[in-house]
Amino acid sequence: MRLSAPIFKLKRQAKLLARDANIPLHAALDQTARNEGFYAWSHLAAFASNRRPTHEILAQLAPGDLVLLGARPGHGKTLMGLELAIEAVRTDRPAFFFTLEDHEGVVFDRLQMLGTDRKAVEGKLLIDTSDDICADHIIDRIGHRISRAVAIVDYLQLLDQRRHNPELEVQIKALRMFASTTSSIIVLLSQIDRAFETTPRSIPGMTDIRLPNPLDFGLFTKACFMHDGETYLEEIA
Template sequence: MRLSAPIFRLKRQARLLARADGVPLHVALDRVARGEGFRAWSHLAASASAAAAAAGDGGRALLAALAPGDLVLLGGRPGHGKTLMGLELAAAAGRAGRPAFFFTLEDDEALVRARLRALGAEPDGSPVIVDTSDAISAEHVIARLGGAGAGSGGGAVAVIDYLQLLDQRRSNPPLAEQVRALRAFAGATGAIVVALSQIDRTFATSGRRFPELGDVRLPNPVDLGLFTRACFLHDGEARFAGV
């Protein structure tokens, strides 16, 4: 079923509806989904993920391109597939028998699980560990990966949704410190850590085919050279860039 607008715009509609009607966000999301002809938001999201997955498993290709110890920036504008790519990557790692994690400060676990099921991950006992804790930070991620075994994180694949939210809590260290901690942990253990990233809206008027490192939205300074790889998504295509 074709959506009337990209998912990120439908989410925005739901947030506005929640504020206007004074209802919880999940109630507003379900209302928007029913307006699109779906039973609930989880049904809409799963359907969208299934359609995208049918076009190809980008997560498996991305996993094959990464090396132990990589700290990866995966950037894209809203609606261009960075969350889907992150989910595909986690699902591919889980199917390969690796400890796989998806950390999100953006969506609830039910929605993430629905999208993982659409990608072929097991609905129960999924090899992908979904963490939606409000306490997500570099320290939290490192603690979860270190507790997964496999050499205190070695072989693990973690996706963080998303980079700019890691320092939204004042109790967390500055984002630059967190990125340095993630780089050190990945390098020491062989884990692969992938941080989804927002891209500044000015890219839309740049005339370029893909975003670049200079387009990464950084509310606080971060040395992007700490990332070993960068991959940018736009209009259904992906491109690696040097860092």
């Protein structure tokens, strides 16, 4: 069986259906799934998860990695981040999802879209939606006594939005050191400049990252880019 569109586009269709038909999102998701030949969204999500490279990507990440995950809005970077956290839970690793973008209810809605029941991750996946999220906050919440954690941060450009937070590069240096000393993996989601869509390239790269403030990309060990269902992982020299 083949989906008519990447799952992030199907999710967008379901949101539009929920709004236009004035029905709950879960009902719109199930209807979208039935249109694809599945009996429910959870069935479609499980099928799509098996086809996506999330487990392969996590297997390619090493203890101490600081990873940049970039995509244009609506191309699935947040879902990919959550999937990496879910995969960490499945492999009995401490998992964290820090977001300055959404409240907890939205995060759990996205987990549902991925076919993951809230009870399946309770006590195993820490979801932090605090306005105080920055490198120091992340390090404090994970703690130096925890090793091999997988932490997702949504997203890079918001870390220094508050004037009292350290400069972005200072925070990334702190996260790189923390990841290295605790053998953890930290993945920072990143915006991609809209100018990328005017280029002939099929997938963005480091030059397309939207940065309001300077940052040395050499602080990252790996970068992963997504666009229109394609995913590309690269080492950063």
